[in-house]
Amino acid sequence: MSGQEFDNKIIQWVDERLPIFSILKHSAVDYPTPKNLNYWWNFGSLAGFMLVVMVATGIFLAMGYAANTLVAFGAVEHIMRDVNYGWLLRYLHMNGASFFFICVYIHIFRGLYYGSYKAPRELLWALGLLIYLVMMGTAFMGYVLPWGQMSFWGATVITNLFSAVPVVGDYIVTLLWGGFSVDNPTLNRFFALHYLLPFVIFALVFLHVVALHTSKSNNPLGIDVKGPQDTIPFHPYYTIKDLFGIGVLLLFYLGVVFFAPNFFGEPDNYVPANPLVTPPHIVPEWYFLPFYAILRAIPDKLGGVVAMFGAIIILFFLPWIDSSKVRSAKFRPIFKQIFWIFLAVCLVLGYCGSQPPEGEIVIVGRIATAAYFLFFPLLWVLGKVEKPRPLPHSIAAPVLKGASAGHAAQPMEKA
Amino acid sequence: MADTSTPTQGTPPEGESRRDFLLYAAGAVGVAGTALAVWPLIHSMNPAADTLALSTTEVDLSAVAEGQAITVTWRGKPVFIRHRTAAEIESARKVDLAELRDPQADDKRVQKPEWLILVGVCTHLGCIPMGQKASDPRGEYGGWFCPCHGSAYDTSGRIRKGPAPLNLAVPTYTFLTDTSVRIG
Numbered sequence: 001m002s003g004q005e006f007d008n009k010i011i012q013w014v015d016e017r018l019p020i021f022s023i024l025k026h027s028a029v030d031y032p033t034p035k036n037l038n039y040w041w042n043f044g045s046l047a048g049f050m051l052v053v054m055v056a057t058g059i060f061l062a063m064g065y066a067a068n069t070l071v072a073f074g075a076v077e078h079i080m081r082d083v084n085y086g087w088l089l090r091y092l093h094m095n096g097a098s099f100f101f102i103c104v105y106i107h108i109f110r111g112l113y114y115g116s117y118k119a120p121r122e123l124l125w126a127l128g129l130l131i132y133l134v135m136m137g138t139a140f141m142g143y144v145l146p147w148g149q150m151s152f153w154g155a156t157v158i159t160n161l162f163s164a165v166p167v168v169g170d171y172i173v174t175l176l177w178g179g180f181s182v183d184n185p186t187l188n189r190f191f192a193l194h195y196l197l198p199f200v201i202f203a204l205v206f207l208h209v210v211a212l213h214t215s216k217s218n219n220p221l222g223i224d225v226k227g228p229q230d231t232i233p234f235h236p237y238y239t240i241k242d243l244f245g246i247g248v249l250l251l252f253y254l255g256v257v258f259f260a261p262n263f264f265g266e267p268d269n270y271v272p273a274n275p276l277v278t279p280p281h282i283v284p285e286w287y288f289l290p291f292y293a294i295l296r297a298i299p300d301k302l303g304g305v306v307a308m309f310g311a312i313i314i315l316f317f318l319p320w321i322d323s324s325k326v327r328s329a330k331f332r333p334i335f336k337q338i339f340w341i342f343l344a345v346c347l348v349l350g351y352c353g354s355q356p357p358e359g360e361i362v363i364v365g366r367i368a369t370a371a372y373f374l375f376f377p378l379l380w381v382l383g384k385v386e387k388p389r390p391l392p393h394s395i396a397a398p399v400l401k402g403a404s405a406g407h408a409a410q411p412m413e414k415a
Numbered sequence: 416m417a418d419t420s421t422p423t424q425g426t427p428p429e430g431e432s433r434r435d436f437l438l439y440a441a442g443a444v445g446v447a448g449t450a451l452a453v454w455p456l457i458h459s460m461n462p463a464a465d466t467l468a469l470s471t472t473e474v475d476l477s478a479v480a481e482g483q484a485i486t487v488t489w490r491g492k493p494v495f496i497r498h499r500t501a502a503e504i505e506s507a508r509k510v511d512l513a514e515l516r517d518p519q520a521d522d523k524r525v526q527k528p529e530w531l532i533l534v535g536v537c538t539h540l541g542c543i544p545m546g547q548k549a550s551d552p553r554g555e556y557g558g559w560f561c562p563c564h565g566s567a568y569d570t571s572g573r574i575r576k577g578p579a580p581l582n583l584a585v586p587t588y589t590f591l592t593d594t595s596v597r598i599g
């Protein structure tokens with residue numbers, strides 16, 4: 001990694017002693033990237049961008065915030081009304097969480113569609129899921145900080161999930177609360193952890209990228225890179241493409257921040273927390289809804305909690321559940337359809353999670369939950385019976401054949 | 416482990432296992448020591464002494480008419496006190512225990528049949544069930560209805576329907592006089 005030559009004397013001097021410039025050049029400039037990546041490959045760097053935005057706005061919010069049940073609600077209103085640009089910081093942070101999740105969800109489904117979880121990228125996939133889990137914890141605790149009704153009751157319901165653990169459940173919940181209900185000690189520790197976890201995410205993202213640069217990017221064809229003719233350097237080709245992506249993301253993100261800042265929010269969270277009154281309809285933030293629907297689909301406390309966590313844990317095993325060696329859905333006609341059904345099932349679950357658990361919503365939720373879990377054994381069977389379409393020889397091959405067959409392809413394929 | 420022992424030529428097998436033993440013992444002490452050191456960190460998250468200092472709440476019941484209910488706070492949680500009507504007591508007693516999820520007879524849940532005193536926290540995931548106000552829905556069994564995930568409790572606060580596993584808890588309480596009670 002070291003041993004690069006730099007024209008600038010100072011850079012060269014530093015690099016010989018601390019190879020940060022070599023590392024940067026190796027992983028962000030020269031990094032050989034498949035030349036056929038489409039726009040779905042933008043969402044990883046977009047998620048990274050959102051992480052930076054969250055930390056930047058969060059640190060300045062923390063300067064106006066106070067984690068005490070007596071003043072927390074007022075402190076957030078103080079940020080909104082009195083702190084210079086406080087409204088902007090908060091709306092960026094609040095909606096930033098939603099856009100962060102949008103990017104990560106698209107990123108995950110991209111991985112599913114193109115089989116990016118398969119060998120040799122199993123650990124890359126697992127690290128991504130870990131990031132997702134820590135993100136959920138961070139967002140959950142952040143949502144408690146404004147100490148509104150949804151903050152309080154969301155915290156109550158979610159921490160109570162752990163009371164389903166046999167024998168030690170109640171001890172765990174007391175430990176989480178630091179008391180006999182969600183109260184000041186709970187708010188305090190949630191703030192401490194909400195500040196800490198994003199930095200844990202940074203560390204995980206670092207490992208995620210190391211794993212990526214070891215096994216290299218997958219691509220829409222899902223076949224391995226055969227040589228330099230299949231790749232282009234990351235800079236300037238993908239730096240500029242990622243930058244363009246950020247521009248488009250900002251259009252949507254800032255559009256919501258400026259024109260509909262409470263679009264993703266719940267009005268009830270502008271009512272201060274009241275431990276004696278549960279709002280008639282409590283819902284989590286939208287990004288938790290599918291899991292909330294799974295929780296409610298099972299008419300048994302422990303069963304519901306197990307199913308909910310299981311829905312995420314099972315994703316870690318996906319590389320071994322999917323028995324097909326072909327990565328990209330482009331060449332798997334049946335998998336492609338099942339993928340879209342699975343995506344639809346997740347959206348239906350999300351809708352069910354947002355509705356009161358009555359009437360046919362309960363039935364639909366149960367069917368969708370069953371369908372969610374059915375996806376995995378189905379994948380295993382599918383890999384055994386599905387006839388994949390023929391794979392191209394290399395990333396460069398189909399492009400070159402398409403242009404003018406024979407001539408151009410030959411010298412390239414030799415390289 | 417093979418690595419560390421190769422340089423000492425001709426070490427008898429006993430010598431190797433002695434070194435292994437030292438390594439394992441040192442490892443075990445290290446793990447136990449770390450666990451002991453972590454415990455204060457974890458335990459610091461448990462309720463502090465001032466939170467633990469058991470509070471009690473005294474309630475005057477004289478103003479609660481038959482059929483009415485009041486909610487008081489005890490240890491930061493709501494406690495439901497319902498002055499049950501004869502019909503409510505009757506229906507709570509009539510229930511066949513075999514059909515209950517968490518079987519418990521009504522007279523085991525009250526000291527005085529007309530006063531039903533319960534911790535008003537749903538045993539599913541901790542919401543406050545509705546049914547205290549006259550305008551609230553009380554669910555199919557005439558007790559309480561939890562809006563969060565649809566648990567229904569009967570007129571003895573026993574779980575009858577929905578995801579909650581247990582009956583509403585009965586706190587410790589003492590009647591000081593006929594019309595006043597101390598909770599805790």
Ligand code: HEM
Nearest residue numbers: 054055058059061062065090094097139142143145146198
């Ligand atoms: C992974 C990154 C992060 C996520 C997903 C996240 C998520 C959230 C969410 C959903 C809220 C509630 C917003 C609301 O409804 O008002 C929140 C609030 C808050 N966050 Fe974060 N956050 C992140 C990083 C950070 C960091 C690094 C800090 C501080 C260093 C921070 C400080 C705060 C503060 C002070 C609040 C309370 C003020 C408010 O409610 O707007 N956050 N966070």
Ligand code: FES
Nearest residue numbers: 537539540561564
């Ligand atoms: S918390 Fe009462 S039904 Fe879930």
